[in-house]
Amino acid sequence: MEQIAQLLLAGTIFLSFALLGTASLSGCVRLLSFQGYCLSLLPIFIHQDGFTPRSLLLVAGMAILKGWLVPKVLLHAIREVRAVRETEPLIGYGVSLLIGLAIVVISALLAQRLPIPAGVRSGLLVPVSLATMMMGLYMTVSRLKALTQVIGYLVFENGIYLFGLLISRDMPWLLEMGVLLDVFAAVLVMGIVIHHISREFDSIHTDRLTQLKG
């Protein structure tokens, strides 16, 4: 069990790295979907008493949401605006990978300083979630296309979800529902916004969104 959890966590990090190094938008979405499936499987493996009805339900919900629905919406948006690839990221892909590596090291160091409460198995959960969050944030700020920014934001959300797993065992239902709904709502609203941006500008380059200054 623990071994599978570790593999899934490693897979999550690999996918984050792959996202940092991928130019094709649909490729990014596919990777994001894989990452969603990786994350969604974790709740049953991360805790000692994993196979509860509640965690199985969570698995199903997250797999549908993060693995299927969100990528589907994003792919739809890509088709809608006929975008193919991130043409000019602010920072090149090679350098991005190195920055990703630095992020992993930093989050490993950070995680060492934070004491993990008993009852949570994988000590890797904290560094992996911190690294995923930071890589997502980094992607959001270093890319110019609206869609890649949203993908970065979703990676960031994935990292937060991973962190939430630490406390998911004892957290009340309401919060889990809230997290799900809010992620969903955020993406939905962003999707609409992108849709409008494409209609207004004919492309979804946030680089052009520079009229407001100062």
Place this chain on the structure above:
Amino acid sequence: MSIELFGVIVVPFLAALAALAWPDGERRPWLLPAAAAVHSLLTVRLALASSVPAPGAWLSLDALGLLLLGLSSVLFLGCSFYGVEYLRRRRDRDNRLFTACYLLMLSASSVVAASRHLGLMWVAMEATTLSAAPLIYFKRTDRSLEATWKYLIMGGVGIGLALLGTFFLALAAAGPEGGFVLQLDGLLTLGPRLATAWLKGAFILVLVGYGLKMGLAPLHSWKPDAYGEAPGMAGAALAGVVTGCSFLGLLRFYQVCLAAGQLDFAKDLLVFMGLLSLATAAVFMVSQKDFKRLLAYSSVEHMGLLVLGLGVGGGGVFAALLHFVNNGLGKGLLFLTAGNIHRAYGDKTLGRVHGALRRVPVSAALFLIGAFAITGSPPFGLFLSEFLLLKSSVSAGRWGVALSIAVFLAVIFVGMAGAALSMAQGEPPAEPLRPGHRDTWTSTVVPGAFALALLILGLHVPAWLTARLASAAALLAGAP
């Protein structure tokens, strides 16, 4: 949960649903004042009742929550009466989503005010963030789209970080065998037993996350855009209520830090962010070319003053809470009148807008009053709270902080007053004003009321308000 508390949450929510379903765009805006009036009545009843929260409850009002609830109720009431007129003038835009989201924001901010559970509070905070997006995008121009995009992506990141901070706090409260606590009473009882590393991490993350929503420098970059492009009544709600919600979120974590005895750490961070916000606002206000963006930077400044008050501690906390009320009223006054002037000129560029005192005399006069009030000129409430803030930072021995505040406030005064005077005076443009854009009774009475309230607060703070502010400050000052 009392029936009134239930009401302040559910009534606006139902009204929002009704607004979505209502087919008639002409009459739909009347839902705003109707719901806001009920909300205000219930709030008054809540204020008259004792404000001791039920222990362990998820939704219950304490003195701090009451403060936010009261302010948001007043602002919403004013803005919604103004809004009926405004939305009637903007017949070209469908107001269905705008009305619904405005009401939703009121409902969500009531939940924020009443939350005793930090997870629930986060959910409500997210709801306020999301419901504000359609308000900013109301004009449907490419500029408002740009503003909405920036607001959403930055707000999303901020709210995400705040959630992470909330998780951190839950971990700080973890017992040896699990069992996480996010209920405020539970957290306060745990006090010094909270794990320090997680608690500090939580406070930093929440300061960044909710600070981003408040618009503290250097996380303010979405603010001028969003405030600049949103309609005046939305700007007032954003600057008074949404920032207030985030401020309350910050206050809750401050309370926990206080109970845990980690306040010194929190205070240093707050002073730093506060001074940085003041400095940023000063720099950008002096060279500002757009009067709505000027107001946004003024909001950055006042958010900075709020966290400075917390950071200084002692009497500064009381000052910050008083300032919180004053700033909300002042922002309401300024955004509504700025909206009037913007409409009368079809332009919001400083240097092209002159002679407003002759073109829209009442609005311009009120705007001028607001500009002087918001920069802390004597007969108004903000003078009192800013003076208290200076005094408490001096008595806390922080001379450097006090001196910096004074210098930045002076620079900001120059920027703001210069802009307001050049707008009010001079020669108005030759082309005649369209009849729909004149000052009317409905477009000026609400800002007028806000101005009057500010004046009263400057001359004499009523005893009932002082008592409630003091009991709210006591929650943040370690008094038993």
Place this chain on the structure above:
Amino acid sequence: MTALAGLLAHGAALLLLPPLLLGIIGKTKAAFGGRTGPPFLQPYHDLLKLLGKGAVYSRTTTWMFRLGPVLSLAAILVAGCVVPLAGGSALSFTGDAILFAYLLGLSRFATITAALDAGSSFEGMGASREAAFASLAEPALILVLAGLSGSSGDLSMTGMFGGAARWETASGLVMAAVGLFLVLLTENSRIPVDDPATHLELTMIHEVMVLDHGGPDLAFIQYGASVKLLLWSSLLVRLLLPDAPGAAGWAVWALGVVALAAVVGAVESTMARLKMPRVPQLLFVAICAAAFAMMFMVK
């Protein structure tokens, strides 16, 4: 007596088996392409043919050019002594893993200097590429070795690749296997890093370095390459498959090595070569996998 038999078997497998792996890879690729392909023993014939030829040396070359193939093969064969095949290695001592890594480095150094000595710009280009990619593959190898030594508490290759699949560190083993497999592909100039069958000098890495070698020198180089493939395959097999004493162990091992050769062939048939700038990214993945392997196993 059994020790001697084991040693003999080790020597025989090390010296005789390698070209067969090349044959298996070739056969797999042919099968994927729908062809019959050359027979399994074709590489042996090729080597014998090359050994029977004379060598031509350019006047610009020096003794380094002649030394290269010999030194390279010698280093690989010595490395083969410390790598455990089925029953353990011929030579085992604490820290021989370092010797293994550096012997492979020495072999590469010999090939690269010989290539540079030829003075051709193509060979220089190939040499620089080989050096660059090898320097990226090496950290992955070292990290995997570090992880394995941490989990087994042993610093010799025989101890690290003990051949017992350990379930308590299964995730680490999977990661180590991923890392090692990528290093194997890189070290042996296989697709997707390098295409051994390409005919365009500009896209070559390893092959372009040995263009000027002929006759026995080329035979040495090709034979050395196949031995290297056997060594890496053996490491991977020992990492994943359980150990058994005597003949059963040899059978499992041989099966594993053959299967791995088939997998390499399948990868070569189904993937295209990566663009040159993408290769470092692949090796980056290898390094990350190795780092995870170390984290999982040492903990």
